[in-house]
Amino acid sequence: MSYIAGRRVVLGVCGGIAAYKAVELTRLLTGAGAHVSPIMTPGAQRFLGQTTLSALASEPVQTSLWDESSPIPHTRLGQNADVIVVAPATAKIIGKLANGISDDLLSATLLATRAPVVLAPAMHTEMWEHPAVRLNVKRLDDWGFHRVGPDEGRLAGGGDSGVGRMAEPAAIAAAVQSLFADLLSDDLAPSRELAGRRILVTAGGTREPIDPVRFIGNASSGKMGYEVACEAARRGASVVLVSTVDRAVPGELSNIDVVRVDTADQMHRAVAEVFGAVDVAVMAAAVADFKVSNAASEKIKKAGGPPNIVLEPTVDILAELGRTKTTQIVVGFAAETHSLLDNARGKLVQKNADLIVANDVSAPNVGFHYDTNQVTLVDASGDVDLPLMSKQRTAAAIWDRIEILLARRSAATGRST
Numbered sequence: 027m028s029y030i031a032g033r034r035v036v037l038g039v040c041g042g043i044a045a046y047k048a049v050e051l052t053r054l055l056t057g058a059g060a061h062v063s064p065i066m067t068p069g070a071q072r073f074l075g076q077t078t079l080s081a082l083a084s085e086p087v088q089t090s091l092w093d094e095s096s097p098i099p100h101t102r103l104g105q106n107a108d109v110i111v112v113a114p115a116t117a118k119i120i121g122k123l124a125n126g127i128s129d130d131l132l133s134a135t136l137l138a139t140r141a142p143v144v145l146a147p148a149m150h151t152e153m154w155e156h157p158a159v160r161l162n163v164k165r166l167d168d169w170g171f172h173r174v175g176p177d178e179g180r181l182a183g184g185g186d187s188g189v190g191r192m193a194e195p196a197a198i199a200a201a202v203q204s205l206f207a208d209l210l211s212d213d214l215a216p217s218r219e220l221a222g223r224r225i226l227v228t229a230g231g232t233r234e235p236i237d238p239v240r241f242i243g244n245a246s247s248g249k250m251g252y253e254v255a256c257e258a259a260r261r262g263a264s265v266v267l268v269s270t271v272d273r274a275v276p277g278e279l280s281n282i283d284v285v286r287v288d289t290a291d292q293m294h295r296a297v298a299e300v301f302g303a304v305d306v307a308v309m310a311a312a313v314a315d316f317k318v319s320n321a322a323s324e325k326i327k328k329a330g331g332p333p334n335i336v337l338e339p340t341v342d343i344l345a346e347l348g349r350t351k352t353t354q355i356v357v358g359f360a361a362e363t364h365s366l367l368d369n370a371r372g373k374l375v376q377k378n379a380d381l382i383v384a385n386d387v388s389a390p391n392v393g394f395h396y397d398t399n400q401v402t403l404v405d406a407s408g409d410v411d412l413p414l415m416s417k418q419r420t421a422a423a424i425w426d427r428i429e430i431l432l433a434r435r436s437a438a439t440g441r442s443t
């Protein structure tokens with residue numbers, strides 16, 4: 027589903043090496059149906075030809091306050107925009123915006139708008155860490171400007187590496203999508219973008235029996251997994267939901283087939299049965315890492331003293347899917363209490379997943395039991411921090427991202443989306 031179809035996006039491009047990535051970003055935004063009006067700073071024009079961007083955008087690049095037929099070009103674009111995206115955002119434009127300076131078309135447009143602004147900073151680590159830049163970025167963050175990145179990685183020039191690399195275009199496009207997903211009213215009908223797709227979702231926490239009445243479990247409520255399954259069904263997919271919990275599925279979503287399981291082994295079997303036939307597998311369940319190998323067949327009596335519980339590893343379902351996948355998109359969840367992004371990036375690689383949805387379950391109003399969540403989407407093209415929002419909205423943003431991955435895979439394999 028595209029939340030930006032028909033939206034007017036002003037894309038500001040500044041003078042940095044990453045300006046070339048604005049080409050791919052323009053392609054992604056127009057491909058999702060947005061009307062893209064590009065503005066290039068004089069600096070940007072030293073890095074990128076206007077012709078390329080004009081050819082891919084919805085209208086020609088604008089560069090100057092003075093060469094337009096409109097008598098007030100400095101306000102027209104900003105007033106008409108639904109969102110302004112600046113990618114790459116240099117230290118200079120960040121400084122100008124944070125200090126109310128308007129001395130060219132882009133900075134004037136940024137001051138003359140009430141539309142949300144998404145900034146994708148790009149610069150060398152020394153610049154990013156300079157106290158002046160830190161102050162300007164903090165000021166913009168505090169004022170509610172949206173920011174994607176910068177990422178850590180290779181920077182331009184002499185093999186430099188560090189924080190300051192611009193977020194990947196797909197991550198920026200997904201952030202713009204999720205911005206509108208969050209702004210949209212609940213009653214908006216979703217698209218049927220997943221019609222014809224088969225989707226597997228897991229939900230809830232597994233229960234590993236100690237005896238017939240006791241188990242080792244976890245705090246997962248299954249809400250997030252259910253929202254992921256329901257959103258896929260709303261978008262037209264046929265969904266198999268393997269769940270340890272019984273939650274209500276809206277009556278109109280008859281295209282969700284719920285398979286009830288309790289243990290990690292049962293979940294593994296249920297997943298393995300359908301994985302070969304699906305397009306996407308979203309593993310939202312919290313699966314036990316260990317099961318009890320000496321579970322008692324009768325209730326353990328207190329009088330016998332503390333039982334000696336022996337544990338053995340369960341099958342790592344996500345890793346198995348990553349190992350055996352062919353064309354499927356495999357999505358995992360990482361609920362962490364520390365080193366969130368390091369753990370999520372590690373999981374992405376180790377499990378050969380295509381996307382990890384990471385959430386810090388120690389943060390307020392996030393994760394288990396709550397109806398809200400705040401997640402970071404981590405994939406090979408970078409990280410997208412989503413705001414705190416309902417689990418339904420979070421599920422929609424996750425599917426926006428998966429749809430981009432599906433479209434890319436279809437393009438690579440020649441299958442139509």
Ligand SMILES: Cc1cc2nc3c(=O)[nH]c(=O)nc-3n(C[C@H](O)[C@H](O)[C@H](O)COP(=O)(O)O)c2cc1C
Nearest residue numbers: 040041042043067069070116117118119148149150
């Ligand atoms: C090769 C080269 C690469 C540059 N890369 C960046 C960059 O990534 N980020 C940045 O803030 N400035 C970068 N600069 C400096 C900006 O181009 C310079 O500050 C310019 O005035 C920015 O103007 P603008 O933001 O209006 O486009 C670079 C300069 C050169 C010559």
